[in-house]
Amino acid sequence: LSSIDxxxxxxxxxxxxxxxxxxxxxxxxxxxxxxxxxxxxxxxxLDAASSLGYSPNYAARMLRRGRTGILTLLVNQLANPVFxxxxxxxxxxxxxxxxxxxxxxxxxxxxxxxxxxxxxxxxADGVMVATGRHHGRRPAVDRLLDLVGQGMPAVVLIxxxxxxxVPAIRADVFGGSLEAVRHLVALGHRRIGHVTLHGAGDxxxxxxxxxxxxxxxxxxxxxxxxxxxxxxxxxDDSLLARGPDTLAGGGEAMxxxxxxxxxxxxxxxxxxxxxxxxxxxxxxxxxxxxxxxxIVALGGVELGAYxxxxxxxxxxxxxxxxxQAVQMLFDVMTGGVSNxxxxxxxxxxxxxxxxxxxxxxxxx
Amino acid sequence: LSSIDxxxxxxxxxxxxxxxxxxxxxxxxxxxxxxxxxxxxxxxxLDAASSLGYSPNYAARMLRRGRTGILTLLVNQLANPVFxxxxxxxxxxxxxxxxxxxxxxxxxxxxxxxxxxxxxxxxADGVMVATGRHHGRRPAVDRLLDLVGQGMPAVVLIxxxxxxxVPAIRADVFGGSLEAVRHLVALGHRRIGHVTLHGAGDxxxxxxxxxxxxxxxxxxxxxxxxxxxxxxxxxDDSLLARGPDTLAGGGEAMxxxxxxxxxxxxxxxxxxxxxxxxxxxxxxxxxxxxxxxxIVALGGVELGAYxxxxxxxxxxxxxxxxxQAVQMLFDVMTGGVSNxxxxxxxxxxxxxxxxxxxxxxxxx
DNA sequence: CTGAAAGCGCTTACAG
DNA sequence: CTGAAAGCGCTTACAG
Numbered sequence: 136l137s138s139i140d141x142x143x144x145x146x147x148x149x150x151x152x153x154x155x156x157x158x159x160x161x162x163x164x165x166x167x168x169x170x171x172x173x174x175x176x177x178x179x180x181l182d183a184a185s186s187l188g189y190s191p192n193y194a195a196r197m198l199r200r201g202r203t204g205i206l207t208l209l210v211n212q213l214a215n216p217v218f219x220x221x222x223x224x225x226x227x228x229x230x231x232x233x234x235x236x237x238x239x240x241x242x243x244x245x246x247x248x249x250x251x252x253x254x255x256x257x258x259a260d261g262v263m264v265a266t267g268r269h270h271g272r273r274p275a276v277d278r279l280l281d282l283v284g285q286g287m288p289a290v291v292l293i294x295x296x297x298x299x300x301v302p303a304i305r306a307d308v309f310g311g312s313l314e315a316v317r318h319l320v321a322l323g324h325r326r327i328g329h330v331t332l333h334g335a336g337d338x339x340x341x342x343x344x345x346x347x348x349x350x351x352x353x354x355x356x357x358x359x360x361x362x363x364x365x366x367x368x369x370x371d372d373s374l375l376a377r378g379p380d381t382l383a384g385g386g387e388a389m390x391x392x393x394x395x396x397x398x399x400x401x402x403x404x405x406x407x408x409x410x411x412x413x414x415x416x417x418x419x420x421x422x423x424x425x426x427x428x429x430i431v432a433l434g435g436v437e438l439g440a441y442x443x444x445x446x447x448x449x450x451x452x453x454x455x456x457x458x459q460a461v462q463m464l465f466d467v468m469t470g471g472v473s474n475x476x477x478x479x480x481x482x483x484x485x486x487x488x489x490x491x492x493x494x495x496x497x498x499x
Numbered sequence: 500l501s502s503i504d505x506x507x508x509x510x511x512x513x514x515x516x517x518x519x520x521x522x523x524x525x526x527x528x529x530x531x532x533x534x535x536x537x538x539x540x541x542x543x544x545l546d547a548a549s550s551l552g553y554s555p556n557y558a559a560r561m562l563r564r565g566r567t568g569i570l571t572l573l574v575n576q577l578a579n580p581v582f583x584x585x586x587x588x589x590x591x592x593x594x595x596x597x598x599x600x601x602x603x604x605x606x607x608x609x610x611x612x613x614x615x616x617x618x619x620x621x622x623a624d625g626v627m628v629a630t631g632r633h634h635g636r637r638p639a640v641d642r643l644l645d646l647v648g649q650g651m652p653a654v655v656l657i658x659x660x661x662x663x664x665v666p667a668i669r670a671d672v673f674g675g676s677l678e679a680v681r682h683l684v685a686l687g688h689r690r691i692g693h694v695t696l697h698g699a700g701d702x703x704x705x706x707x708x709x710x711x712x713x714x715x716x717x718x719x720x721x722x723x724x725x726x727x728x729x730x731x732x733x734x735d736d737s738l739l740a741r742g743p744d745t746l747a748g749g750g751e752a753m754x755x756x757x758x759x760x761x762x763x764x765x766x767x768x769x770x771x772x773x774x775x776x777x778x779x780x781x782x783x784x785x786x787x788x789x790x791x792x793x794i795v796a797l798g799g800v801e802l803g804a805y806x807x808x809x810x811x812x813x814x815x816x817x818x819x820x821x822x823q824a825v826q827m828l829f830d831v832m833t834g835g836v837s838n839x840x841x842x843x844x845x846x847x848x849x850x851x852x853x854x855x856x857x858x859x860x861x862x863x
Numbered sequence: 864c865t866g867a868a869a870g871c872g873c874t875t876a877c878a879g
Numbered sequence: 880c881t882g883a884a885a886g887c888g889c890t891t892a893c894a895g
Binding site: 142188190191192193194195196197198203213214216219222223226235237238240252253255256257258281285286382383386411412414415418437438440441442443445 | 601645
């Protein structure tokens with residue numbers, strides 16, 4: 136019972152229409168006018184095709200044409216609305232260029248490597264990678280560069296370009312983070328914590344990695360650090376907490392910070408979802424946000440405007456990034472473009488969780 | 500500059516290894532032992548393949564084998580975490596069965612129809628439809644049944660089965676809604692509103708559609724109505740508000756209800772996201788939830804446990820639904836199964852927004 | 864133990 | 880204006 140059972144082929148249409156396969160193919164692909172195929176013949180073909188319910192076999196067409204008509208987007212985490220926005224926008228952009236978009240949640244590094252290896256078999260005509268894992272010498276980068284070496288057009292989002300052949304687009308996460316923490320400083324905070332993604336090593340290893348790696352996680356940390364330095368606030372490792380990139384993860388990290396002998400009065404959280412988890416953790420412990428503790432985050436998703444207090448957050452322009460990434464990919468596919476590393480501004484959206492404003496309308 | 504440029508073929512591997520294409524194919528597909536191919540030959544093939552960086556062409560394999568190795572899942576809305584959970588779970592289940600999963604956000608009916616028509620070209624070996632649009636005589640249903648008639652294995656989630664050849668699985672939305680509204684009644688509420696999805700016609704048309712259509716939206720309404728009837732509370736159309744299935748949409752609908760001369764003291768919202776929007780709208784207007792107004796919803800996503808007040812909601816077992824749907828699809832593909840219409844329980848998760856409990860730990 | 868050949872369903876030069 | 884033929888890159892009977 137395979138789906139191929141009752142499938143109609145072009146040859147059958149040709150037989151029913153009483154013409155050759157060539158004619159059917161030409162008519163169905165809209166080349167009839169150019170080749171001057173008689174109107175009556177066209178009608179026969181069209182009739183036969185629709186009465187048989189013909190639709191062209193995708194695999195055969197793909198093989199013959201040497202292209203798939205598909206673009207693939209690898210995202211970090213579909214649970215994060217930033218990536219949903221990105222995916223939906225990229226799909227629309229791809230479709231308006233005549234391509235389908237396939238979205239893969241490559242949250243785990245293994246998933247990303249597997250997806251990239253899959254692509255080697257020619258499952259897509261181009262790939263966009265928005266996993267935030269394409270800095271340094273990582274397995275994912277190597278797989279991507281393999282693909283590129285093989286001729287696959289590629290674009291990187293979030294990270295800097297790993298290679299001159301791969302244009303990249305990202306938000307100015309450093310600048311946005313700097314602005315966010317400066318905002319906290321301006322509100323009078325001096326004891327400011329930072330929640331970042333959990334990593335492998337101890338806190339010292341984490342700090343040195345955040346200091347050196349050209350990742351967006353590093354950009355957050357460096358923005359934080361610079362804002363503190365500008366205000367002559369010494370860095371305090373005990374104020375650096377780590378957790379998974381989830382609602383629960385942000386809650387855990389916040390509880391750690393709250394349990395300190397000298398807890399922070401403000402915290403900069405690496406993503407919106409963990410920040411929402413952090414706000415909730417404060418509520419459960421009886422710490423009032425923003426009165427007792429200010430929270431700012433990075434992401435700027437619409438959801439943040441709907442929690443209470445509404446989340447002050449640096450807005451990542453996911454829609455712009457996606458649109459431009461697709462355009463860049465088209466540019467690569469049509470031959471040109473190299474050494475592109477575009478950075479989009481990321482501005483702070485001041486809402487309620489930082490204490491700068493009080494209950495107002497929804498600002499998104 | 501096509502991605503096909505530098506692609507290595509099986510023929511090249513055969514040439515380098517000094518054997519035939521047959522041998523290469525057999526060795527690479529793991530049939531070497533069964534056919535007793537000499538170890539030395541195997542090694543030559545493996546060496547040649549890896550030194551050339553060979554990976555089999557996907558389109559060619561698909562065409563030749565007559566199968567794609569892909570399952571497609573159409574979801575209603577990726578912005579709703581229920582569908583993200585469903586997609587991630589289904590992907591894992593599909594992969595453990597040797598298939599890839601392709602997820603399509605078919606929020607708009609046109610997107611769904613397009614995706615379904617695409618599938619006619621043989622882009623997948625099976626399809627799962629979780630759009631909530633497969634009841635009655637709708638264009639989407641017709642396209643799906645076309646596909647099924649052509650031999651495509653299919654499973655429907657959310658809606659009832661549209662055809663004996665298409666097994667279906669859904670949550671007991673009627674039962675869950677009944678329980679939710681009974682809960683409000685038990686808390687002493689008599690003036691209970693319902694927020695549902697905006698439709699085409701006026702409120703009378705909406706009510707009659709909700710009464711008659713075997714949709715999950717109808718199930719919500721009928722659960723609501725029955726709970727009221729059990730408590731001898733008369734139906735009041737002015738308490739039926741409609742809005743889009745978004746954060747903002749729930750806010751709008753709630754504002755309508757709040758603007759009534761005699762506003763409700765409790766509201767049952769059709770999905771979690773609009774319910775979160777409704778809670779926020781209350782906050783902005785100065786209506787305290789749950790003290791002034793109780794809110795219950797349907798969805799039961801983790802996020803609801805992190806907003807404040809935490810959202811009381813009927814839990815849709817997205818993970819179970821997805822796992823079982825994939826299993827059902829496998830069953831269809833391997834020949835059997837007809838007339839299946841499975842219903843999973845959907846129980847109320849009492850959190851804070853209904854006023855039955857006060858600030859506790861996170862309950863998800 | 865291994866190879867030559869056919870064929871999956873298309874598209875596209877090439878003839879006429 | 881239309882058709883016969885080749886070929887995209889695989890897999891799989893079938894020979895030997």
